[in-house]
Amino acid sequence: MFDRIRRRKPDPFDIEMQRRHQEAFEMWQRMPLPTAPVPQPDVQPSEPVAEVDDFLPPDLRVPSHDQVAGRMMPWLPPLVLDGDIVACAECGTYRDWIIISAQDQIWLRCRTGHQQQETRLDTAWYNRHSAPVDATHATFEDCLRHLGH
Template identity: 45%
Template sequence: MFFRRRARADREFREAQREGFALLQQLAQEPSPFETVQAEAPAPDGLDSEAVVSDYPPVELRAPSRQDVDGFMMRWGQPLVIDEEVRTCPQCGAYRDWIVFCMRDDSVWLRCRAGHETKESSLDAAWYNRNSGPVDRYHPTLEEGLRHLGH
């Protein structure tokens, strides 16, 4: 009895995953509202046409999208435990006070206080998104971002 319920639950989960994936593909094919150019509607005969005003803020006031930035970073002060194992820097042995980077290709990198960087294959963008807070500011260079986070 348990196995039938489990199989049905697995089947329903896979179906929901397929539907969600199809929805994501459909949304990915739609043009971004920031990139579309609104065409002016032809004015009826004898009436002046007014310029179409965009509902979106000007480009200089928009926050960058994920495609516009090279990656995200956050500070991780406590020891980083992955798969019941405390991660240490392979070069210097540091085990706390990390800067965690989530790059454009969804890879996650760790940087210790000494500046050693290591790709962490056990972590992904989903882990980063679950553990990071909201983006509080954007930095034009890596050095400025590290300075902001205290490194």
């Protein structure tokens, strides 16, 4: 019985919302459509913009000079590339990698010390997946010890 009474009686809040919606719609219809800016033929860009495939700004990228030989990061889960799980070519292990980025190449090192180059990965992939550098080491072995290998 009470349900039918509620249905017949319009809610003042709904009426107000419908009115506001109608006003906003009418205002939107009155607004002029945006137009694309017309390029001016006499204005030339100051310098061409270089396309970079890496997402990091230049000041956060690894420098390519000799003082930094490369970077390393641990990768504990299986590494899946192109739908395949990457396994060590010598011992067959497929998890707990050290991923090494050096001289625009990516190398994988398993826990037993076997290394293999991974050509399906690049420096941009490494930069997207690595954390900020937390330590600097003088030797390769020091870095491996720091990462627990």
